[in-house]
Amino acid sequence: xxxxxxxxxxxxxxxxxxxxxxxxxxxxxxxxxxxxxxxxxxxxxxxxxxxxxxxxxxxxxxxxxxxxxxxxxxxxxxxxxxxxxxxxxxxxxxxxxxxxxxxxxxxxxxxxxxxxxxxxxxxxxxxxxxxxxxxxxxxxxxxxxxxxxxxxxxxxxxxxxxxxxxxxxxxxxxxxxxxxxxxxxxxxxxxxxxxxxxxxxxxxxxxxxxxxxxxxxxxxxxxxxxxxxxxxxxxxxxxxxxxxxxxxxxxxxxxxxxxxxxxxxxxxxxxxxxxxxxxxxxxxxxxxxxxxxxxxxxxxxxxxxxxxxxxxxxxxxxxxxxxxxxxxxxxxxxxxxxxxxxxxxxxxxxxxxxxxxxxxxxxxxxxxxxxxxxxxxxxxxxxxxxxxxxxxxxxxxxxxxxxxxxxxxxxxxxxxxxxxxxxxxxxxxxxxxxxxxxxxxxxxxxxxxxxxxxxxxxxxx
Numbered sequence: 001x002x003x004x005x006x007x008x009x010x011x012x013x014x015x016x017x018x019x020x021x022x023x024x025x026x027x028x029x030x031x032x033x034x035x036x037x038x039x040x041x042x043x044x045x046x047x048x049x050x051x052x053x054x055x056x057x058x059x060x061x062x063x064x065x066x067x068x069x070x071x072x073x074x075x076x077x078x079x080x081x082x083x084x085x086x087x088x089x090x091x092x093x094x095x096x097x098x099x100x101x102x103x104x105x106x107x108x109x110x111x112x113x114x115x116x117x118x119x120x121x122x123x124x125x126x127x128x129x130x131x132x133x134x135x136x137x138x139x140x141x142x143x144x145x146x147x148x149x150x151x152x153x154x155x156x157x158x159x160x161x162x163x164x165x166x167x168x169x170x171x172x173x174x175x176x177x178x179x180x181x182x183x184x185x186x187x188x189x190x191x192x193x194x195x196x197x198x199x200x201x202x203x204x205x206x207x208x209x210x211x212x213x214x215x216x217x218x219x220x221x222x223x224x225x226x227x228x229x230x231x232x233x234x235x236x237x238x239x240x241x242x243x244x245x246x247x248x249x250x251x252x253x254x255x256x257x258x259x260x261x262x263x264x265x266x267x268x269x270x271x272x273x274x275x276x277x278x279x280x281x282x283x284x285x286x287x288x289x290x291x292x293x294x295x296x297x298x299x300x301x302x303x304x305x306x307x308x309x310x311x312x313x314x315x316x317x318x319x320x321x322x323x324x325x326x327x328x329x330x331x332x333x334x335x336x337x338x339x340x341x342x343x344x345x346x347x348x349x350x351x352x353x354x355x356x357x358x359x360x361x362x363x364x365x366x367x368x369x370x371x372x373x374x375x376x377x378x379x380x381x382x383x384x385x386x387x388x389x390x391x392x393x394x395x396x397x398x399x400x401x402x403x404x405x406x407x408x409x410x411x412x413x414x415x416x417x418x419x420x421x422x423x424x425x426x427x428x429x430x431x432x433x434x435x436x437x438x439x440x441x442x443x444x445x446x447x448x449x450x451x452x453x454x455x456x457x458x459x460x461x
Contacts, residue, residue, distance in 0.1 A: 064189030204244030
């Protein structure tokens with residue numbers, strides 16, 4: 001990876017794209033530190049920290065802590081991701097949108113992108129209003145002498161404008177940067193939390209030692225933060241959630257390293273279908289006769305099933321959280337808690353479903369079979385046409401199932417581990433690692449492809 005970045009930096013055009021991407025990410029991080037007015041962000045951060053194992057903690061991780069600080073980028077790119085999910089599903093379900101996407105050409109793609117943008121703004125307005133309602137339920141809105149309606153409008157529009165700006169920024173990175181803009185912004189938000197995660201681990205060890213020595217009790221937590229922890233049960237739950245035994249740190253580090261190695265290994269794995277081209281004589285020359293293969297990636301859909309499944313699985317709990325519900329007064333919030341079995345099972349099946357959905361969109365066996373037939377190619381042992389398409393479909397289903405199971409197991413493994421060791425922040429770690437490693441690998445491959453396009457003359461020589 002480092003060698004690829006060094007080689008890309010040596011190419012002037014790629015260097016400009018890398019610098020543009022870095023500048024865009026600096027703007028993203030700057031906006032993640034600009035607070036929305038009229039909100040007590042310090043107490044809000046403490047309130048959300050006490051719910052780190054819930055859907056609110058997951059949204060905070062995806063936004064790079066901007067959610068807990070109520071900054072202008074608090075909603076991050078979640079509205080755009082949700083909008084993309086809705087439009088892609090509607091494209092399959094509504095014939096008019098399907099024709100527009102497949103037969104409309106460049107104009108059709110532009111119209112689909114425009115519809116996605118408008119839907120993003122509408123979803124951002126809804127989520128912004130929901131987040132305002134959540135903050136208001138905590139009593140953390142500081143209106144002063146201003147009308148409450150005006151304060152609410154400013155807060156909601158600030159969240160919406162921040163989300164719309166990030167959508168535009170991601171498109172700029174895709175067009176003028178190194179590509180894959182939305183995923184890179186998501187990647188940057190998660191990576192920016194790594195120093196905070198180290199700090200939380202150190203803080204967790206300190207809390208564990210203080211509780212062990214009797215220097216910290218639930219009553220002390222209530223006395224220090226009376227507006228956040230109003231009962232002994234809430235304060236004790238915070239201690240149990242944050243306390244981290246020292247022996248758990250090396251176990252977590254070893255587990256994360258092993259997880260990264262496994263993700264990289266599977267991401268590079270592929271099934272190669274042998275292809276033979278028949279010999280043919282054109283004039284006085286003979287063409288064909290060579291052997292090649294069709295590469296089929298084990299994880300063909302990348303990180304998108306994870307992102308989409310997370311958005312869908314967290315939607316009910318997100319609505320409940322924005323409505324002011326908690327795990328104490330709502331059965332739905334307890335059911336969709338990110339550390340509970342029901343969420344893990346739902347998350348598992350959604351990842352499998354989206355893996356098949358994306359595999360069917362990115363790889364068409366009938367089209368591959370027709371292309372082979374037109375060019376005089378065939379898979380040994382199968383006749384060209386429908387038998388070849390059926391065989392490719394069978395192989396695709398097997399590979400997609402393995403890739404879907406891999407994504408699902410890696411995603412829910414930290415949740416299971418977190419329940420065993422009693423440290424709820426691990427429930428978020430699995431999703432974050434998959435997204436970070438997946439986006440990093442995809443970005444490096446895109447840079448390698450762009451360098452290959454600029455050095456094709458060397459192959460001709």
